[in-house]
Amino acid sequence: MIKTMKIGDYREYQRVITQADVEQFGTVSGDLNPAHFDEAYTQKTIFKRPIVHGMLVGSLFSKIFGMEFPGEGTIYCSQNLIFLKPVYPGVMLRVKVTIKSINLEKNRVVFTTEIFNQEDQCALTGEAMLMPRKEKQDG
Amino acid sequence: MIKTMKIGDYREYQRVITQADVEQFGTVSGDLNPAHFDEAYTQKTIFKRPIVHGMLVGSLFSKIFGMEFPGEGTIYCSQNLIFLKPVYPGVMLRVKVTIKSINLEKNRVVFTTEIFNQEDQCALTGEAMLMPRKEKQDG
Numbered sequence: 001m002i003k004t005m006k007i008g009d010y011r012e013y014q015r016v017i018t019q020a021d022v023e024q025f026g027t028v029s030g031d032l033n034p035a036h037f038d039e040a041y042t043q044k045t046i047f048k049r050p051i052v053h054g055m056l057v058g059s060l061f062s063k064i065f066g067m068e069f070p071g072e073g074t075i076y077c078s079q080n081l082i083f084l085k086p087v088y089p090g091v092m093l094r095v096k097v098t099i100k101s102i103n104l105e106k107n108r109v110v111f112t113t114e115i116f117n118q119e120d121q122c123a124l125t126g127e128a129m130l131m132p133r134k135e136k137q138d139g
Numbered sequence: 140m141i142k143t144m145k146i147g148d149y150r151e152y153q154r155v156i157t158q159a160d161v162e163q164f165g166t167v168s169g170d171l172n173p174a175h176f177d178e179a180y181t182q183k184t185i186f187k188r189p190i191v192h193g194m195l196v197g198s199l200f201s202k203i204f205g206m207e208f209p210g211e212g213t214i215y216c217s218q219n220l221i222f223l224k225p226v227y228p229g230v231m232l233r234v235k236v237t238i239k240s241i242n243l244e245k246n247r248v249v250f251t252t253e254i255f256n257q258e259d260q261c262a263l264t265g266e267a268m269l270m271p272r273k274e275k276q277d278g
Contacts, residue, residue, distance in 0.1 A: 015169065024167045028160050029198040033205030035212075045212065054215040055198040059168040062194050066172030073174075073184065076193045080219035080265075126219075 001070055001132040002107055010098040011069040015060060017052050019089045025056040051086040057124050060095045061113045065130055069097070070109065073133025077108065085123040092118050100127065107131050140209055140271040141246055149237040150208040154199060156191050158228045164195040190225040196263050199234045200252045204269055208236070209248065212272025216247065224262040231257050239266065246270050 026032050031053055034041040042050050058081040065074050087093065094116040101110045108129055115124040165171050170192055173180040181189050197220040204213050226232065233255040240249045247268055254263040 021167050024163055025198075028163045028167070028195065030154065030202035031198075031205045032202075033211065035205065053198075053201060055194070055201050055218070056167065058218070059164075059170075059192075059194040059198065062192060063169035063171075066170045066174065072172065076222050078219065078221045078265075079194070079197070080217070082217045083215050126217075 001135055002102065002104060002109060005070070005099055005102055005109060005132070007099050007102060009069075010096060011064050012094055012096040013064065015093050015095055016091065017056065017087070017089055017093065019050070022050070022052055022056065022089055025053055025059075029053065029055065031055075047086045049088055052089055054081065054083045054087075054124070057083075057087050057093070057115055058126070060093070060115065061097055061111075061128060064095065064097050065111075065128065070130060070132035075131040077129040077131060079113070079126060079128045081113075081124060081126040083124055085117065085121060087115070087117065087123050093123070094120075097128070107134055140274055141241065141243060141248060144209070144238055144241055144248060144271070146238050146241060148208075149235060150203050151233055151235040152203070154232050154234055155230065156195065156226070156228055156232065158189070161189070161191055161195065161228055164192055164198075168192065168194065170194075186225045188227055191228055193220065193222045193226075193263070196222075196226050196232070196254055197265070199232070199254065200236055200250075200267060203234065203236050204250075204267065209269060209271035214270040216268040216270060218252070218265065218267045220252075220263060220265040222263055224256065224260060226254070226256065226262050232262070233259075236267070246273055 097111045
């Protein structure tokens, strides 16, 4: 798998996070902070409206890594996330991962991981390190 | 808020992630990779059983930060996550955040963020940078 990868290779998809997704994530993560749920409360915050949990936005790369690129059998070694802008429910997001470096010997691939909002501004950036599944022919 | 914080201050709680939580997180994140769901498939992987999504484990700090410490009004600036060991559903986890450094002038607090499994092994480590809500008396 890793032998067919090149620096600059990327995958992306689009996704809208709904308020229902935010509620589901609040339940499963345990974070029921009113910043994500309470319209009246958020009018007094700098964000003015409920925002999506940062960690839900940061969880959108996992679908690409686990299911598509590198795909099944990939091991997630690390992920860092820098939250640059608030993400609001109902907005079309672009989720993009791009190969930054490849270490063939150690079977590690570093990806730049980015989320863009509907104005094409980068709302979240970071990097992930992954171990693609080792094929027998990879030696 | 930040003026009352000290390096070494920590908060922790315990949490079991169930297979139902994993299914809910799979739906909301879009990652339906069989490593998290398919018992028969996972017997052929190095983990032998379905594992919890790394990003779900990494989402457990958000509850403390958003609801307790620093609590309401906190802004999440960044989070990095290093996945050290697989986490299995049904296991009692300890979720811990500890203040590593404080920058009063910039209103930034860095936390060490850790998840321990039932053998008290660190399964996930990393750091988060947060901006606690600025109280008027903070100047």
